[in-house]
Amino acid sequence: MNNNKKTIILIPARIGSTRLPNKPLLKINGKEMILHVWENAISSIADKVIVATDSKNIHDLVEDNGGQSIITKQDHESGTDRIYEAIQKFDENHEYDYIINLQGDLPNVSKEVIDIGIKKIQSSTADILTYCRVIDTIEDIQNPNIVKIATGKLIDGEMNAIYFSRSPVPNGADKYYEHIGIYIYKRDAIDKFISSKPTKLEKTEKLEQLRAIENGLKINLILIDDNIISIDTIDDISRLKNNI
Numbered sequence: 001m002n003n004n005k006k007t008i009i010l011i012p013a014r015i016g017s018t019r020l021p022n023k024p025l026l027k028i029n030g031k032e033m034i035l036h037v038w039e040n041a042i043s044s045i046a047d048k049v050i051v052a053t054d055s056k057n058i059h060d061l062v063e064d065n066g067g068q069s070i071i072t073k074q075d076h077e078s079g080t081d082r083i084y085e086a087i088q089k090f091d092e093n094h095e096y097d098y099i100i101n102l103q104g105d106l107p108n109v110s111k112e113v114i115d116i117g118i119k120k121i122q123s124s125t126a127d128i129l130t131y132c133r134v135i136d137t138i139e140d141i142q143n144p145n146i147v148k149i150a151t152g153k154l155i156d157g158e159m160n161a162i163y164f165s166r167s168p169v170p171n172g173a174d175k176y177y178e179h180i181g182i183y184i185y186k187r188d189a190i191d192k193f194i195s196s197k198p199t200k201l202e203k204t205e206k207l208e209q210l211r212a213i214e215n216g217l218k219i220n221l222i223l224i225d226d227n228i229i230s231i232d233t234i235d236d237i238s239r240l241k242n243n244i
Helices: 033-042 056-064 079-090 111-121 138-142 187-195 200-205 209-214 234-243
Strands: 007-013 048-053 069-071 098-102 128-134 148-155 158-165 177-186 219-223
Touching: 007 033, 007 079, 007 111, 033 048, 033 056, 033 111, 048 056, 048 079, 056 069, 069 079, 079 098, 079 187, 098 111, 098 187, 111 128, 111 177, 111 219, 128 158, 128 209, 148 219, 158 209, 177 187, 187 209, 200 209, 209 219
Parallel strands: 007 048, 007 098, 048 069, 128 219
Antiparallel strands: 098 177, 128 177, 148 158, 148 177, 158 219
């Protein structure tokens, strides 16, 4: 691992989720979801962890528990837009080479999973790394809240992402992959992503990673076995119970 390369994790936490209001403050096993994510992040090998939020309540909660938080504007179109505002404020001198967008609704992501990505990005040919796992059930394949991926071959532990969709892709596949919402950017890749306007496919699927693909950024996938649950609805809480 190149110790001269520094990694920062930014956790976007928006208070105004339409499907699950006040989602980051939802308590899981007696602790707010954002704190679960933050605690897992700070236990990783990343050099810095910051929560990027539009909510003073979330900001104060993180700071009161010993964390660092930056309050951002409310009107960002994506989590990446939100963390980019935070990184611009915090890292004006570009001290960090790798930027991780760790979604604030992944309370059972482990430090081991985060560490795998931090190590891989330093030797990867991709601009962006993200994660996937094999989908276990027909219900999950059909669930539009679970994002599927059309992939290339597995090479050196990574697969190239060709397309992301809320629909089962590719049609008739023997195996379907679920996208896990953690992105590891090389610094110039996130600069290019943010400087690009939202694309037609991104707006159609409501998936920001399609903007990266449409603008020529290479996204590789790290295949893992962990069942990392994204909390988007109340039903997801029941999926989480045995995985935290």
